[in-house]
Amino acid sequence: MLKVKLLPAHLHDTLGAQVVLTASQGHLPRLKIIWADQAYRGPLVEWVQAYYGYHLEIVRRTNRKQLHEQAWATARQRQQAGATVRELWRGLSWQGGIEVLPRRWVVERTFAWLGKSRRLSRDYELLPASGEAFIYLAMIRLMLRRLAKSVTAKRAVARAPTRG
Secondary structure (H helix, E strand, O other): OOOOOOOOOOOOHHHHHHHHHHHOOOOOOOOOEEEEOHHHOOHHHHHHHHHHOOEEEEOOOOOHHHHHHHHHHHHHHHHHOOOOHHHHHOOOOOOOOOOOOOOHHHHHHHHHHHHOOHHHOOOOOOOHHHHHHHHHHHHHHHHHHHHHHHHHHHHHHHHOOOOO
């Protein structure tokens, strides 16, 4: 987690993105690209490019027509390869349903990690600054645990007897 800002729920996502980017200005010199979902499309893309020089890439879902065309193309390939009728259509999806989007899982996974922190499982904080601090603490705890595991694993490998 690079930057956290807790904002009122009535603000639109694009306004929240502007607040976060303004607050993080100068703190992320290596940042070049930002992935966002479809809620951030529109004038925010140009605003981010104009004010910060970052590229805001919107991760889009596949529309139903594209999904239908992909299924037919796969079926045709299977038919040319000599597949049976049953094998032709096995595993092909015709409806949207759940679609795994690139980079979207990173956000969902991070929210799941934060949800494991007892203090963040409910909205206990009165001040936004307190909530932000507890999010940072939860992420610091998570990263320290990972670092400790990697150091322990490296030590175990170094101590292991070699064959030969």
